[in-house]
Structures are given as structure tokens and as C-alpha cells.
Amino acid sequence: MKKGKMITVKVNKGGIGKTTISTWLAHGLAELGYKTLLLTSDSQNNILDITFKEEQKPLYSSGLKNWVTKGNGDIINIRKNLNFIPLENSIFSNNFLKKLPLFLEKLKEDYDFIINDSIPTIKLDKEFVNSSDKLIIPAFCDRSTVEGILNVIDEAGIDKIFAILVNKYENTETQKKYYKQLKEVLDNTNIIFPNPIPNKSQISKLIDQGKTIWESKSQQVQDIQDTLTTILYELIHGGK
């Protein structure tokens, strides 16, 4: 029986890369041979848009809600070692919320890692965060995001924050300033703070083609692979 680690990728703001980073991390773990499950609290299920070409996107009729309340549902195989349970909609019954924690505990017996792509739909988010071992926070280097990060640290407690990963980084004066600020704050903590992931049209193109960073050989993408590998290594071996 496994006792998988559950990681939630969370920040209280859209468009920073929660879905993208969740998928990259999960696929990275799967490529290394770990049985990995992606979950989401976003009923748009964008994970499927970024892992399949439009015409190959799998269909589903039920997902997490059905699994939790009825014990069955769709589970989509995205890649080797990588599964995904979609979310049907954002209406959550008390019965569902009550049963969710036990369902997540049971899932940990089947998977080495569960990576959860979140949106702050408060009720569900709370359960996901409670069940998670650690949180990874994607960040954008501007004032409101830095404030958002401080909020998450406040809400979840600093010990639960595993890594903060700057995404869509551009080498501007403002972003450099906020990167430096973050780095100074995080230097005195156990939180992993890898190199920023640049904002690149090449990356949006890759995502649009339904490919992850582990499916590209370009040098720029390899730099991002290295950054992600820092996090993967600690997830696999670290006690942080």
C-alpha cells in the first residue's frame, strides 16, 4: 500500500500558471516512473486543453463529485503513469464535502503523488489544502501577487509552503525588484525558490499544441525543465 504525497498548487489569483505548473510537475513525476494523479477544483478542467490537441481531447461524463458520492466515475489517462479526475461543476453538496477527505486519503493509497490544480472555490479549496502535505505557489512578480502570496502563507501557515515558483517572468526593473524582495524574504526559510520561468511565446505555443515541457527538446524549454527538476528532486527525496 502506498502513502502518496498530495501537493496543491495554489495562489488566490488567476492566470499565473496554476494549471500549467500542476501539469508540468505531475507529468515530470510520471516520466520518472511515479504513479501520479492530477485533480482540480476548477470545473473548466483546463488540464485537458493543455495535454491534448483539440481534436483528441477525451470526453467524460462524470468526475470527482461522482467518485466521492457514488464511488465511481471517469478517470482519464493523460500519459503513461499519469491520470486525471475531472470536476463536473462547482456546486458542492455537504455530503460531497463531508466525504471528500476520506476519499482523498484512499487515493493516496493508490498513487505516489497527487497534484491538485486549484482555484479558490473556497469550500473545496479548504478541503484540498487540509488534505495536502504541501503547497506550491506560482507567483508573478508584481505587487498584488506578492501580497497574494503573503495571504496564502498566512492562511495555510508557512510550514505548509513547499515552493514558490515565479512564472511568466520578464527581465524588467519592476519584476526584478519584486523577485529580489521575494528572494530576500524566502532566503531565511525552508521554502524552495528556484529560478523564474520566463514568459515566452514558445511556451504558449507548446501549451497550445497540447504538449508539456517534457515533450520538447528546445534549449529554452530545457532550462525550464531544470528549474522544475529542482522541485521534483525535493518532492521525491526531500523531507522539507
Ligand SMILES: Nc1ncnc2c1ncn2[C@@H]1O[C@H](COP(=O)(O)OP(=O)(O)O)[C@@H](O)[C@H]1O
Ligand atoms: N511561462 C509562460 N509563458 C507563456 N505563457 C504562459 C506561461 N505560463 C503559462 N502561460 C499561459 O498563461 C495562461 C494562464 O496559465 P494557467 O496555467 O491557465 O493559469 P491559472 O491556472 O493560474 O489560471 C495560459 O494560457 C498559459 O498557456
Ligand SMILES: [Mg+2]
Ligand atoms: Mg487554472
